[in-house]
Amino acid sequence: xxxxxxxxxxxxxxxxxxxxxxxxxxxxxxxxxxxxxAGGLGCPVGYYLAAxxxxxxxxxxxxxxxxxxxxxxxxxxxxxxxxNKAESAKQTFEALNPDVSVIPIKDRLNSKNxxxxxxxxxxxxxxxxxxPTRYLINDACVMTKKPLVSGAILRFEGQVTTILPGDGPCxxxxxxxxxxxxxxxxCQEAGVLGVLPGVIGALQATEVLKLILGKGKPLKxxxxxxxxxxxxxxxxKIPKNEDCPVCGKEPRIRELVDYTEEYCSLT
Amino acid sequence: MNxxxxxxxxxxxxxxxxxxxxxxxTKLAVEDIEVGQVLEVILDYPEAADSxxxxxxxxxxxxxxxxxxxPKEWRIxxxxxxxx
Numbered sequence: 160x161x162x163x164x165x166x167x168x169x170x171x172x173x174x175x176x177x178x179x180x181x182x183x184x185x186x187x188x189x190x191x192x193x194x195x196x197a198g199g200l201g202c203p204v205g206y207y208l209a210a211x212x213x214x215x216x217x218x219x220x221x222x223x224x225x226x227x228x229x230x231x232x233x234x235x236x237x238x239x240x241x242x243n244k245a246e247s248a249k250q251t252f253e254a255l256n257p258d259v260s261v262i263p264i265k266d267r268l269n270s271k272n273x274x275x276x277x278x279x280x281x282x283x284x285x286x287x288x289x290x291p292t293r294y295l296i297n298d299a300c301v302m303t304k305k306p307l308v309s310g311a312i313l314r315f316e317g318q319v320t321t322i323l324p325g326d327g328p329c330x331x332x333x334x335x336x337x338x339x340x341x342x343x344x345x346c347q348e349a350g351v352l353g354v355l356p357g358v359i360g361a362l363q364a365t366e367v368l369k370l371i372l373g374k375g376k377p378l379k380x381x382x383x384x385x386x387x388x389x390x391x392x393x394x395x396k397i398p399k400n401e402d403c404p405v406c407g408k409e410p411r412i413r414e415l416v417d418y419t420e421e422y423c424s425l426t
Numbered sequence: 427m428n429x430x431x432x433x434x435x436x437x438x439x440x441x442x443x444x445x446x447x448x449x450x451x452t453k454l455a456v457e458d459i460e461v462g463q464v465l466e467v468i469l470d471y472p473e474a475a476d477s478x479x480x481x482x483x484x485x486x487x488x489x490x491x492x493x494x495x496x497p498k499e500w501r502i503x504x505x506x507x508x509x510x
Contacts, residue, residue: 171447175453177486
């Protein structure tokens with residue numbers, strides 16, 4: 160495939176990077192990335208991946224855009240209030256870059272549909288706001304050996320890690336089980352600085368592009384934590400748990416689990 | 427060395443192109459040749475006559491020659507030294 164004159168211009172700043180070049184840009188154009196959640200994190204992740212030219216972006220979300228989302232969910236707008244978020248993101252990303260095909264998946268992931276949805280993608284990005292889906296995505300990615308770039312935010316703090324199944328720890332190595340419902344507040348209860356998901360989402364998009372390009376050092380085995388008020392980044396090592404229930408030597412979890420809905424009632 | 431006898435594997439004519447597309451097209455042309463092969467670039471954008479050789483050295487390639495072939499045109503000879 161040769162670049163069109165328009166693509167040479169659009170991607171010129173990538174092509175002249177030695178780590179990207181024409182070959183790397185073609186890899187990006189051929190990549191397929193699934194972004195779970197078209198909210199605070201999913202919007203900037205998808206936005207930057209679309210700008211970078213990721214050829215196929217799946218956006219999963221079954222919610223509709225609300226006015227209270229617009230303080231941070233930058234793919235949506237006052238005009239798309241009431242529109243499904245995956246659909247709203249598709250309109251924004253495809254307007255930014257016609258090279259990109261956005262597949263809106265207007266569904267909530269569960270143990271029945273997740274494997275069928277992620278099978279079409281090279282990399283999965285977790286931008287969800289609840290523990291049941293976070294654990295479901297982790298387990299499904301471990302079982303199918305899909306790289307997973309996970310992000311989370313609350314108030315003024317966010318965290319990112321990259322999970323490469325078979326090559327480092329997974330989310331359950333860090334926290335074996337989800338916290339009890341109600342223990343960790345949601346953004347709806349506790350608030351979130353609107354720009355925070357922009358920082359964390361941009362870090363997630365960076366990890367995705369590094370994986371696509373095969374360049375740099377992925378953020379595996381480490382949790383990168385950003386404290387906006389203190390203007391600090393710190394890294395915490397995540398040891399691989401040999402007894403991890405899903406990726407350990409003798410996994411006890413061999414089937415996907417749907418945690419109860421009460422986890423989600425607050426999100 | 428007699429330039430005319432220098433072995434050239436590929437020629438890229440980017441007369442009419444301006445920065446940064448002069449560099450974008452040269453970079454892509456270098457990706458298309460093998461390590462050890464030689465690319466000849468003909469251009470007429472004055473700044474590129476200076477910036478392309480610098481960029482090519484930064485990428486780890488050799489610049490064998492930068493030559494003004496007439497008042498408005500330059501010829502740059504690059505040998506690819508590293509895999510992309």
